[in-house]
Amino acid sequence: MNKGTIKQILLITDGCSNQGEDPAAVASLALQQGITVNVIGVLENDQTEQPEGLEEVEEISLSGGGVSQIVYAKALSQTVQMVTRQGMTQTLQGVVNQELQSILGSGKNMEELPPDQRGEVMEVVDELGETSDLQVLVLVDTSASMHSKLPTVQDSLYDLSLSLNARMGKNRFSIFSFPGKRKAIDKIVDWTPELNAIASVFPKLTSGGITPTGPALREAMNHFSKKKRVRSLITRDESAREESGY
């Protein structure tokens, strides 16, 4: 099987979008472009009830073919890496399921295999998860209410690169924040294999009042396509995943 690049957007937010298009619609658009969208909703450490705005979190990730989780700021580090890994597995399972369908006929997927065969398929998925290349664009909500959580976000992103760089496959990360000063999003860190140098960037972030999640996602998606076009001119290592709908 062709080991392609898995593309993900990781959206970290604490509330409801209030400007621009529906983020769930943009997320399904992204999925069609072969980019899955994972979402993490962050709660204050003393927040007991789930605020209404966070219902959106699940909707976006469902539309974007990814996974979502709502967590307290304290548990962010472990969640960020877990959601990313889980998202990868899910994407890969999707690819493997498609392969299975082409072999076994439509309607067949992993869950319908007996446990023994499922185990063998899962070994393939695990193998791919370990060796595939991965691109993660992290999109951080920096609206006013997120301000106190930004140091935690920063720690958890460093932790994410620690986890993913223990894999055999290559990684590329980039970080964007929204709302941007002039555009929908601002670039914080350009595509890089490690996130060691982010400590100096985060404290400088200013926070705004609006939360234009939809437009931000669209911009982020475009950043991928730019990347793809540039890279496909240089190398030909793009997978067949785009053609097959992933």
Added chain:
Amino acid sequence: MMNQLGKSQDIELSLGTFVTGKWYKRSYRILRKLGSGACGTVYLAERQGKQYALKLSRNGSSITTEVNVLKTFQKVQGKTLGPSLVDVDDWIQPGGGALSFYVMEYLKGKELITFIKQHGNEWIGVLVMQLLTDLEQLHDTGWVFGDLKTDNLIVTYPPARLRWIDVGGTTQIGRAIKEYTEFYDRGYWGMGSRKANPSYDLFALAMVVIQLYYPHRFEKGQDPEKTLIRKLHQVKELTAYQAILKNALYGKYNSSGAMRHDIQQVALKHPTSTTNFSRSPQVKKKFSSSAPQSRQQKNAPYRRGSKVWEGIGIGVMVGLFYMIYIVIQWL
């Protein structure tokens, strides 16, 4: 397909529920909940009069992965490495939803921390050496345990044996650690990578030992490395093992065997360095009441013997006096 992490992974089943496999049709009766983790819930269940641990998850892929690991263990060797796998299947719930589950041998025992409290510190060396033997075997087959922590360990007895019960984090050497718990993870403490190698497990093992004296764990603070070493130094009971634990924390041991060797040296050298600081009063009582008993028993034959001699002595004396009396009368 869409596994929502956001939803609670806890699966609540009422007691007496029958979980029946879709593929192999075996039925298990739920007895009680044993625990729940990030990717599933474990129940004590019964089938044909035998008890088992049954793990259920909404996330079929994590069950499949864990089953793969358990199978690898069984292919390689006997039962010593973790609980043995009994069954794998799907359960179609009465409501219609499908859950994946697997069934393993039920290990009954005490939590490590409880065992050490009740039986004494001298067990630490013994139990850790046992675990290191198992870990060495595991590492030799190309795997790393990964999520080594107090919750995943159990002491079965008698004879006391430290065993692991959850293989969810087991990872092939050279890959990225699949599952970990921050407190036991060297990456979290800034003391190394999350690449699976034997020293990853040894770091976690050192943390397990240290945590015995910090049941509520501790925060990493501004300088995680310094915090860790300070906390280690503060435990007087661990003085003998301090250097070894430090080596493990700094990744100085390349194999479990090397660490076991060092622990063995200490355990042999300092047999009473950690005397009954926490032996439970019950055990003590039992000891003190049984000791005089045995002494009494031992003394009994001696006393009986002395009484005989006493009797003989008195008899002889009386006889002697009687003879003197007769002789005097006759004269």
